[in-house]
Amino acid sequence: MKAEFATAERAVTLGVRETTDGLKMSMRRQVTSAGLGQRMANTWRGDNYPKGQNSIRAAGVVYTKASRIMEGFEDAAVIRSKDGWWLAIPTPNAPKRGVGGKRINPSNFPEHTYGRLRFVYRSGKPSLLVVDNARASYNRKSGQLRGFRKASDRAVSKGSGLTTVVMFWLVPQVQLPRLITFNTEAKRWFDRLPQLILKNWPD
Incomplete structure (x- = not known):
């Protein structure tokens, strides 16, 4: 039972990590494609919790250090x-x-x-x-x-x-032109999460 639980923890953690990294990189590509530059793209970050260990309750957070700028381009402010x-x-x-x-x-x-x-x-x-x-x-x-x-x-x-x-x-x-679609991209990656967890679950 412990081995099965450890397998589940690993699959969930890897799936969440791939989802977090995927969303982060997708947002960076959006920014560079919009012509806002690599420096602005790199303001998008992703963190995974708990750090350094597997967990059945693993979670990921994707955010930007330039939130006001990104909101402006998403809302066409x-x-x-x-x-x-x-x-x-x-x-x-x-x-x-x-x-x-x-x-x-x-x-x-x-x-x-x-x-x-x-x-x-x-x-x-x-x-x-x-x-x-x-x-x-x-x-x-x-x-x-x-x-x-x-x-x-x-x-x-x-x-x-x-x-x-x-x-x-x-x-x-x-x-501002509407150049960023974070909510749409976040939903797309959230919907992929179950598939990514199963991908990391050994047969």
């Missing part, structure tokens, strides 16, 4: 500005990091490098934050655009090669 004004979305022209090394936003925009931001209102379209008197920088070998920089006083006085560059789009709200 609408994001609004906290102060009721605008959400500033960086354009590809904006630097990735601002003053202090933090993610770029209008408050930490390095105006000493690019120039002052100027607000441009557009009726019926996203408004803009732009910098004036910028000059394009190109790769000398390939000729590809590397980015923009603040023009020198001499270049401004001559007025040659100057352009206005859009750094941020301003919108009242943004709706």
Whole structure:
């Protein structure tokens, strides 16, 4: 009887472990397929209990360390500005990091490098934050655009090669696309659990 019970404990534990790992990896694949990157995908974790031993009451937990982000993409959440004004979305022209090394936003925009931001209102379209008197920088070998920089006083006085560059789009709200389906995937793996337990039960 003890041997049969030990066999059952092992089968249940292995089945739960496969289910937990399977759901975790499925969620990671969802995140990478959605284009959110491997780092975000790795926030999905799976734990099995009790740790380090077999149990007829084995359990698994799958969770993410970025729950608010994942919930937003599962619920297609609408994001609004906290102060009721605008959400500033960086354009590809904006630097990735601002003053202090933090993610770029209008408050930490390095105006000493690019120039002052100027607000441009557009009726019926996203408004803009732009910098004036910028000059394009190109790769000398390939000729590809590397980015923009603040023009020198001499270049401004001559007025040659100057352009206005859009750094941020301003919108009242943004709706996230529905990219994550955790509940659906969790049910699929839960339904597979009995089969996985039987697979680990010796004949």
